[in-house]
Amino acid sequence: MEILIKVSQFLLSLSILVVLHELGHFVFAKLFKTRVEKFYMFFNPGFSLFKYKKGETEYGIGWIPLGGYVKISGMIDESMDKEQMALPPEPYEFRSKPAYQRLLIMVGGVLVNFVLAFVIYIAVLFAWGDEYLPAENVKYGYVCDSLAQSIGLQNGDKILELDNQKVERFSQIVPDILLNDPQSIQFLRNNKQLSVDIPSTFIADLLARSSKGFSLSPVLDIRYPYSAISIGKVAKDSPAKIAGLLEGDKIVSIDSIRFEYYDQFQDFSAANKGKSVVAIIDRAGKEVVLNLTIGEDGKYGFYPAMEAGVFEYATLKYTFAESIPAGFNKGIDKLGSYLKQFKLIFSSETKAYKSIGGFGTIASIFPGVWNWQAFWNLTAFLSIILAIMNILPIPALDGGHVMFLMYEIITGRKPGDKFMEYAQITGMVLLFGLLIFANGNDLWKWISNM
Incomplete structure (x- = not known):
């Protein structure tokens, strides 16, 4: 069901944008009184x-949900209509129009994609505001994966600054490291302020790890107190289901071991995969003893549920008038962020091209539950991506036509x-090559993670 929801959101977003x-x-x-022969979604x-x-226009829906098109008379496009181009130009055709009109x-x-992104950001800020977790409110520190630990960070460290510049939002720490290339991290450990240098290989290592999955490797995650975690949804035929765990239960201890933080519970489970343990359960205030077998993957087959109010989030509210400049600024920030990401692809040091994903990667960024705020934020960002990709000076893209018109x-x-015809064919070959490469990366990630 989660995959279906992700795919449904992706297809709806893509349909709107196309x-x-x-x-x-x-x-x-x-x-400009130019004849449009077809207008197709997909x-x-x-x-x-x-x-x-x-x-004069045929409107329709195709069966391959990879984009869409308009067929404009007298224009060399993906339809490769050579017969029409062999005839004398008509006044209503694209090729007969002045260069500025073309x-x-x-x-x-x-232009529509850029404007749409700004409009969506304005509407989202007006409707929901901007909720975020301030970095300073991550009061239990961070869970650091092996890459973060390799540069000197530890579980429980509280990151305060990057290059001695205060970090405002938890969600921006890893993107800032990736895109803005800071040289050091300042953090708090046991009430003592320390600093570590970020090695030049860190970004390449981060992207190499991310290339194995469908999203950027988290490196840093929020550290949750174990007491705030209970059993959420229990998977069918899982070790948790077989043992009799129920939604709402709390695991008090395993083999008489109590945990302070949830990551300690996860580490214990990973180190004891496949073993049988005795779990003390708090079930609605009553103590229940269960024999539980840890899965071979070090997991139990349940989703953790966290109590509300553990962390203090900040929410910025906007009037309609205030949301306009705020939405515009957010759009500019997202545009700059994506251009920096795009720049990484051409860096020989980072080898970011290995992280390029296709439709599977794009669909995976949508949440597994339907959330309109997240949907519209992601649609706005995808609109910016679509605009940038289309303006690239590659024949067969809008940017290729713009390049020749300039x-x-x-x-x-x-x-x-004839030149335009050959350029269109070359561009289409390049685009299909990129499409195959990106979706081939997705297929490889899926096979590797099976």
């Missing part, structure tokens, strides 16, 4: 799931139809 992106091209084409090789024609038609989709505007010479 339709509005193509609408940007459509509106500018209609504004691709439709061979057949369409739905279609109807109104005026430029606006081509950037229309990207050449025409500057030089006064229009590239020939």
Whole structure:
């Protein structure tokens, strides 16, 4: 069910973004009286799931949910309509329009994606505000994985600063390390302030670890007090189910061992995988003794549930007037963040290209439960990604057409139809290659994690 919810959110988000992106091209084409032959959500090789024609345009839904398109008369695009291009140009065709009009038609989709992202961020901030966990409120410190421990951090450390600059939000610590390249971390350990240097290999190691999964390796996680954790949903046929654990139970001790923090319980379980233990359970105030077998993966087959109010979150509320500049600033921040991530791909030191993911990776970032706030935040961010990817100067993308149009505007010479045809084919080969590589990475991650 969790996977179904993730995929459903991804497809809905993609559908919204594709339709509005193509609408940007459509509106500018209609504004300049350019004929639009087709307007499709998703691709439709061979057949369409739905279609109807109104005026000169056929509207439809394809069966391959990987994007969408508008087919504009007199334009060399993915349809590769050579017959039409062999005929004399008509006044209503794209190729007959002035260069500035063709430029606006081509950037229309990207403009809509950028505007859409800002509008969504404004609406989200107005509707829900901005809730976050201040780094200083992570009162039990962090759980540090082996990579974080390798540079000198320990479980329970409280990170205060990066390069002596105060850290405001817990959620930004790892992204800041990844994107802003700080040289040191200042933290509190046993009420003593210490500092460690971040080695030059840290980002490459982090991305190498992340390339094995569908998301950025957490490196640092919130440390939860064990007393605040109870049994959540219990998986069918799991060790927890077989032993008789129920939702709402609390494991008081295992083999007479009591834990202060939940990560200590996890470490104990991982070190004793496959073993039978005696668990003391608090069930609605009554003590129950159960014989429990730890799974071969060091887990029990239940989801932990945390008591509310353990950590103090901060929430920024905005009036409609306040949400406009705040949403715009958030959009600019997200744009800058993604450009920094994009830059990493071309770094030979980080080898970030190994972390590139396809549709599986994108779908995995959506939550496993339906959450409209998270959905719209992710849709806004994906809108920025779609805009940037489409404006890249690669033939077959909007940016490729823009590149050739800028050449025409500057030089006064229009590239020939044959050249544009070959450029379109080259661009499509590149894009399919990237698509295969990205989704091949997803497939490899899925097989490796089985």
